[in-house]
Amino acid sequence: MSNKKKVAMQLPRIAEVTNLDEKYSLELEALRPVADIVEVASPTALDFAEGAKNCDAIITSWGIRISKEVIDRLEDVVVIGLGSVGVDMVDVDAATEAGIVVTNTPDVFIEEVADHAMALLLNAIRRTKEMNIFAAENEWHKGRPLLNHVPRLMGRTLGLVSFGNVARCTAKRAQAFGLHVIAHDPYVSELTMSEFGVEPVAWGELLERSDYISIHSPHNEETEHSVNADAFGRMKDGVVIVNTARGPIVKEVDLIDAINSGKVQAAGLDVLEQEPPDPQNPLLNMPQVTVTPHVASASTRMRPTARRRVGHEVALVLRGKWPMSCVNPTVLPKTPLERWQPVPMLRGPNR
Secondary structure (H helix, E strand, O other), rough: OOEEEEEEEEEOOOOOOOOOHHHHHHHHHOOOOEEEEEEEEEEHHHHHHHOOOOOOEEEOOOOOOOOOHOOOOOOOOOEEEEOOOOOOOHHHHHHHHHEEEOOOOOOOOHHHHHHHHHHHHHHOOOOHHHHHHHOOOOHHHHHHHHHHOOOOOOOOOEEOOOOOHHHHHHHHHHHHHEEEEEEEEEOOOHHHHHHHEEEEEEEEHHHHOEEEEEOOOOOOOOOOOOEOOHHHHOOEEEEEEOOOOHHHEEEEEHHHHHHOOOOOEEEEEEEOOOOOOOOHHHHHHHEEEEEEEOOOOOOOOHHHHHHHHHHHHHHHHHHOOOOOEEEEEEEEEEHOEOOOOOOOOOOOOOO
C-alpha cells in the first residue's frame, strides 16, 4: 500500500478475489492520483467502523447503514461518498455534527427513474398485469369489461409528491400524454413549478384533486409514513399510486387496506418498506399491483456513470476542494476545504 490517502469500500461477506485496481477502475479514474482503495469487511456495523476508522473517506451505496454509532468511531474520515440519489444509507445529521462531508449522485440517473415511474403509472392505469393474467389463463373475455370502466388518460390529473429532478422529468413525460400535472413540495418555489407547466398545490389539495399520485420525495423523519390511512382517506376513490422513491414513505398496511377497499384502484411500486420483501407480503400477489425490485435507476449508463461520479466527488474533497454535490452543505464552511471555481475559457481576438 502506498502513502496515499485511503478510501474504504464496504466488502460483502462473500467477495470475489480480484485485483483492486481492476475491480474499482471506474472510481479510481479520479481517485488514483490522491488515494488508494481498501476493502473493509462488514459483517456488522461495528466491524466496518473498526476497519474504516483510519481511512480518509468511505464510498458506499449498499450494505450496512453508516449510522451515528459507526460515525462516532471514525477517526480520520472526512467524506462519505454515496453512489446513489437517496442518502438514507447515512445518518446525515451525525455526519454533519462530526464535520464529515456527505456527497451523492443526484443527477446521474434521473431520466431512467422518470421513465420507470411513467411505465409503472401506465401499467397501473391500463391494468396490464391483470390483462396479462387474463391472456395467459384463456380469459380474454374479462379484459375489455374491466377496461371499459377505466377513464381515458388525457385530461386527468397527476399529483407529484415532491418536485426534484426526477419529478420534473416525470412531469414532462406525463404532459406529453395529456395529463394535467400538479405538485406539492414546500422546498421548491411556486415560480419554479410554474416554469415547468406544473401547478403548485398544498398537500391536502394534492391528495383531494389527483387521479394519480407519483411519489418522488426523499425518505426522512418528515416523510416517513406520510402516505398513510389519513392521506388515503382524503384521496379520490379509484386513485392510482406510484412509488419510485423510498418504501417507508408509504405505510404499507394502510396501502393494502386502501387497495382491498377499492379506494386505491391500482399501484406501481419499485420500492417497499422491507427490501427484499417478505415473500408473504400481500402486495406481491395482488393482481392490481405491479412490484419491481428497486430497479428504476438501472440502465447500461447508470452504474458506470455513478461510480465515476462518486469517485470524482470524493477525490475533490481529498484534494481539499468542495464537492459538486453535497448533501449537508452547512458543514462545508466549517471545514478547511476551498470552494473551487471552473477555469474560465480563454478567448483570443479571433474567437
